[in-house]
Amino acid sequence: MHADWTTHFPGLRKLEPAIAGPLVENSKLVKLAAGTRIFGPGQSPEAYLLLLDGTVRVQQVSETGREIVLYRVSAGESCALTTACLMGYEEYQAEGIAETDVQAVAIPRKTFDNLIAQSAEFRRFVFTAFSMRVTNLFKIIDEVAFSRVDIRLAQKLLELADNEDRVSLTHQQLASELGTAREVISRQLHEFQRRNWISTTRGEITLLSRQDLQKLAGAP
Amino acid sequence: MHADWTTHFPGLRKLEPAIAGPLVENSKLVKLAAGTRIFGPGQSPEAYLLLLDGTVRVQQVSETGREIVLYRVSAGESCALTTACLMGYEEYQAEGIAETDVQAVAIPRKTFDNLIAQSAEFRRFVFTAFSMRVTNLFKIIDEVAFSRVDIRLAQKLLELADNEDRVSLTHQQLASELGTAREVISRQLHEFQRRNWISTTRGEITLLSRQDLQKLAGAP
DNA sequence: CTGGGCTATGTGACTAGGTCACATACACAA
DNA sequence: TTGTGTATGTGACCTAGTCACATAGCCCAG
Numbered sequence: 071m072h073a074d075w076t077t078h079f080p081g082l083r084k085l086e087p088a089i090a091g092p093l094v095e096n097s098k099l100v101k102l103a104a105g106t107r108i109f110g111p112g113q114s115p116e117a118y119l120l121l122l123d124g125t126v127r128v129q130q131v132s133e134t135g136r137e138i139v140l141y142r143v144s145a146g147e148s149c150a151l152t153t154a155c156l157m158g159y160e161e162y163q164a165e166g167i168a169e170t171d172v173q174a175v176a177i178p179r180k181t182f183d184n185l186i187a188q189s190a191e192f193r194r195f196v197f198t199a200f201s202m203r204v205t206n207l208f209k210i211i212d213e214v215a216f217s218r219v220d221i222r223l224a225q226k227l228l229e230l231a232d233n234e235d236r237v238s239l240t241h242q243q244l245a246s247e248l249g250t251a252r253e254v255i256s257r258q259l260h261e262f263q264r265r266n267w268i269s270t271t272r273g274e275i276t277l278l279s280r281q282d283l284q285k286l287a288g289a290p
Numbered sequence: 291m292h293a294d295w296t297t298h299f300p301g302l303r304k305l306e307p308a309i310a311g312p313l314v315e316n317s318k319l320v321k322l323a324a325g326t327r328i329f330g331p332g333q334s335p336e337a338y339l340l341l342l343d344g345t346v347r348v349q350q351v352s353e354t355g356r357e358i359v360l361y362r363v364s365a366g367e368s369c370a371l372t373t374a375c376l377m378g379y380e381e382y383q384a385e386g387i388a389e390t391d392v393q394a395v396a397i398p399r400k401t402f403d404n405l406i407a408q409s410a411e412f413r414r415f416v417f418t419a420f421s422m423r424v425t426n427l428f429k430i431i432d433e434v435a436f437s438r439v440d441i442r443l444a445q446k447l448l449e450l451a452d453n454e455d456r457v458s459l460t461h462q463q464l465a466s467e468l469g470t471a472r473e474v475i476s477r478q479l480h481e482f483q484r485r486n487w488i489s490t491t492r493g494e495i496t497l498l499s500r501q502d503l504q505k506l507a508g509a510p
Numbered sequence: 511c512t513g514g515g516c517t518a519t520g521t522g523a524c525t526a527g528g529t530c531a532c533a534t535a536c537a538c539a540a
Numbered sequence: 541t542t543g544t545g546t547a548t549g550t551g552a553c554c555t556a557g558t559c560a561c562a563t564a565g566c567c568c569a570g
Contacts, residue, residue, distance in 0.1 A: 130428060132436035136557095140431070154420040163428040187407055200374040200420075207427050208350060208383040211360070215434045215469040216352035219556065240518065249435040251557050256519060272518060272565055354529095439527065460547065471528055476548060492536055492547060512570090520563070527556075534549070540542090 075099075075175055078122055079146055081195035089189045096181040102172040110165030115156050117176035119149045124172035128152075129246070130164050138214070138249030140164055141206055150199035151207075153182070214249055222248050223258050224287040227268070227277060235277040295319075295395055298342055299366055301415035309409045316401040322392040330385030335376050337396035339369045344392035348372075349466070350384050358434070358469030360384055361426055370419035371427075373402070434469055442468050443478050444507040447488070447497060455497040 076082045076090050085093070099122075102108065108126060109115040119126075126143040128151075143149050143166075155162040156179065177185070185192045213222055226247055230237045239247075241255045248255070259275065262268045267279045277283060296302045296310050305313070319342075322328065328346060329335040339346075346363040348371075363369050363386075375382040376399065397405070405412045433442055446467050450457045459467075461475045468475070479495065482488045487499045497503060 130432050130435075132432060134436065134558095136436055138431065138435050140428070151424050154417055154424050156421075161425070163425055163432070183410065183413065186413060187410070190403065190407070193403065193406060197374055201376075204371050204374050204424070204427075205381070205383055207424075207431070208360070211358065211427070211431055211434060211469075212350050212352060212383070214431060215350075215358050216354065216356055242518080249431075252519085253521085253558080254556060257521090257556095260520080270519090356528095462547080472548085473529080473550085474527060477527095477550090480549080490548090512568105514567105514569090516566085516568105518563100518565075521561090523559090525556100525558075527554100529554075530552085532550090534547100536547075537545090539544090 075120075075122060079120060079195070081198065082192070084191050085189060086191070089185065089192070093177070093181065093185060097175050097177040100174050100176050102168045102174070104168055104170050104172075106168040106172075108166040108168060108172075109152060109162060111161065111163060113165075114162060115149065115152045115166070117178050118153045118156070118182040119143075120175045120177065121145050121147055121149075122173040122175060124168060124170040124174075126166050126172060127169045128164050128166045130249075136249065136251065137246040138210075139247045140210065141203060142169070148196070148199050150196065151203045153196075154200065219248065219250055219254055220258050220261070221287060223255065224262075224283045227275065228280065228283055228287060231277050231280075235280065237275040237277070238273060239275070240273050295340075295342060299340060299368075299415070301418065302412070304411050305409060306411070309405065309412070313397070313401065313405060317395050317397040320394050320396050322388045322394070324388055324390050324392075326388040326392070328386040328388060328392075329372060329382060331381065331383060333385075334382060335369065335372045335386075337398050338373045338376070338402040339363075340395040340397065341365050341367055341369075342393040342395060344388060344390040344394075346386050346392060347389045348384050348386045350469075356469065356471065357466040358430075359467045360430065361423060362389070368416070368419050370416065371423045373416075374420065439468065439470055439474055440478050440481070441507060443475065444482075444503045447495065448500065448503055448507060451497050451500075455500065457495040457497070458493060459495070460493050 076085055076094065082090075102124075107113065108119075121143055123145050125145070126149065127139055128141050128143065128149075129137050129139045131137050149166065152162065152166065186196065223244070226244065227237055230239065230247075232238075241259065242252045245252045245255045259268065259270060262283075263270060265282070267277070267282045269276045269278055296305055296314065302310075327333065328339075341363055343365050345365070346369065347359055348361050348363065348369075349357050349359045351357050369386065372382065372386065406416065443464070446464065447457055450459065450467075452458075461479065462472045465472045465475045479488065479490060482503075483490060485502065487497070487502045489496045489498055
C-alpha cells in the first residue's frame with residue numbers, strides 16, 4: 071500500500087517515476103477517526119492531504135451557531151483550498167471534519183513545493199482541484215445570495231438520496247448543508263410531504279416523486 | 291516601463307534575474323478601457339493578469355439580475371482565482387469588469403506554468419494571492435448566509451468612505467456590493483439617516499457618525 | 511416492559527429581508 | 541424651462557430566520 075498509493079489518484083498515475091519515488095518516501099500515511107476535526111480557525115492544516123479513503127466535510131460555522139457545508143473531499147481528491155491557505159499566510163476560516171474514518175497521505179509543505187516545481191503533471195492535478203473548488207464556492211455564493219430555499223432543498227435532496235431514494239439526515243443536518251435554520255427545513259419538508267413528493271420518519275426522508283422535485287429544482 | 295514592471299509587485303522584486311528576464315519578454319502589456327468585461331461565463335480568461343494600474347471588479351450576476359461583488363483586484367495584485375480556473379478546466383462562473391482604465395501584464399499560460407516550475411518566489415507570490423482570495427470568499431459566504439444587512443451595510447459604508455467620509459455610490463450600487471436589493475438598502479439608509487448617522491443626496495452618502503456605524507458594524 | 515431522558519420534529523408569533531408596482535424627485539440637456 | 545432618464549421613496553405582500561416552547565420517537569436503565 072505504502073508503495074503505490076499514487077495509483078489511487080487518476081491525476082497522479084502519470085507521475086514521472088523519478089518524482090513519485092521521493093514523494094512516497096517523504097509523505098506519510100495518516101488515519102483519522104470519524105468526527106476528528108482536521109483543521110479549523112486556530113488550527114492550521116500542516117500538510118497537503120490526499121484522501122485515500124473516507125470523506126472530509128469542510129464547513130463554516132457562524133457566530134450564532136448556524137453552519138453551512140462548503141464542500142466535501144472524497145477519496146481520490148485533495149484538500150486543495152486548504153493547501154492554498156497553507157502555502158499562503160492567511161488564517162483559514164473554515165473547518166474540516168472527518169465524516170467517516172479517513173485514510174490520507176500527508177505531504178509536507180516542503181515536499182509539496184518541490185513537487186509543484188518538478189512535475190507538470192502534479193501542477194495540473196493541483197490547479198485542476200483548485201479550480202473545481204473555487205467554481206463550486208462561486209456557485210454556493212450564488213445560491214445562498216439569490217436562490218430560494220425550497221429550490222435549494224429539492225436540489226439537495228436529489229443530490230443526497232441513495233439509490234433507494236432515501237436521505238438519512240435530520241432536519242438540522244439538512245439545514246447545515248444549506249446554511250439555513252432547522253425550522254425552515256422542517257416547514258419546507260412538511261410542504262413537500264403535503265404534496266406527496268416525500269415521506270418522512272425520524273432521521274430519514276424518502277423521495278416519492280423525483281420527477282416533481284426535479285421540476286422544482288430545475289427551471290422554475 | 292516594459293523592462294522593469296516586476297518592481298511594481300512586492301512579491302516579485304526578489305525574482306531571480308534569470309527568471310525575470312524571460313518573464314518580461316514573454317508577457318505583454320495590455321490596456322483596457324473602464325467598463326470592459328475582461329472575463330465572464332462563456333468568456334474564459336486567457337492569461338494570468340497582473341495589474342499595474344486601475345482596479346478590476348469581480349462579481350457574480352444572478353438569473354434575476356441581482357449582483358454581488360466578490361472582490362476587487364487592485365494595482366500590484368493578480369487575478370489569482372481567475373488563473374486557477376484558467377489552469378484547471380472548469381468554466382468560470384463570475385465576471386470581471388474593469389472599474390477604471392486598466393494597465394496590466396498578461397502572462398500566457400505556458401509562461402505562467404514555467405514560472406511556477408522555476409521560481410520558488412513566484413510560487414509564493416501566487417499561492418499567497420490565492421489564499422487571500424479564498425479566505426475572503428469564505429468571509430463573504432459567512433456574511434451573506436449569516437449576517438444582518440444593517441451590519442453589513444454599516445461595514446461597507448465605513449470601508450468605502452473616502453477621507454472626507456463620503457461614499458459616492460447609488461443605492462443600487464451598494465445593493466450590488468452586498469448582494470441584496472435596492473429597496474432594502476434605501477430603507478436601511480433611511481433608518482441610518484433618521485438616527486443622524488449619515489446624510490444622503492442623490493448618488494452620495496456622507497457619514498456623520500463613524501463611531502455609531504462602527505458600533506453597529508462591530509460587536510452587536 | 512416501562513418510565514426517564516435525550517434528541518428530533520412541530521408550531522405560533524414575530525422580525526428581517528426580498529419582490530412588485532408604482533409614485534416622486536432630481537439632474538442635466540435640449 | 542421643460543422633458544427625459546435615472547435615482548429614490550413607499551405600501552403591500554411574500555419568503556426566510558428567530559424565539560419560545562410543545563410533542564413525539566427512541567433507547568436504555570431499572
